[in-house]
Amino acid sequence: MKLFHGMPGYIANSIFDEPAGSGRAAELYLALARSRFASLPGELSTADLRMLERYLFARLELEREERRMHFGALALLSLLFFVLLPHLISGEFQSVALDLLALLLLTLIVPYIFVYFGYENRVRAMGAARLRALEKLLAAAGD
Numbered sequence: 001m002k003l004f005h006g007m008p009g010y011i012a013n014s015i016f017d018e019p020a021g022s023g024r025a026a027e028l029y030l031a032l033a034r035s036r037f038a039s040l041p042g043e044l045s046t047a048d049l050r051m052l053e054r055y056l057f058a059r060l061e062l063e064r065e066e067r068r069m070h071f072g073a074l075a076l077l078s079l080l081f082f083v084l085l086p087h088l089i090s091g092e093f094q095s096v097a098l099d100l101l102a103l104l105l106l107t108l109i110v111p112y113i114f115v116y117f118g119y120e121n122r123v124r125a126m127g128a129a130r131l132r133a134l135e136k137l138l139a140a141a142g143d
Helices: 024-034 046-090 096-142
Strands: none
Touching: 024 046, 046 096
């Protein structure tokens, strides 16, 4: 469900959302994203390969930054949980609120690990696709 697509200033937050600019580079990128970055789209000219590689590099940089942000959030969440954990286990907390906070952090860490690894896997797949595009460009330059 795409609730926010009609809102001004909406920026797509998924690599599978259609990029704002609909041009040849966006078309090539979407074809690559649909294959989950497993294979480059069809027969590409050298100009298309260059365009796709530049576009993929820009998207890859954005995904890397997003991954770094989520890793930092996961690290802080985990650190806070492990600071509270010994007090929770020893029963030193006299406050139900702190007990509930520790339990909430525990329940948030588990799904957040999956969120982070989703970003990690996507960045790795995009990086491998970019390397394949670069290899094709180098092979075309060698001909």
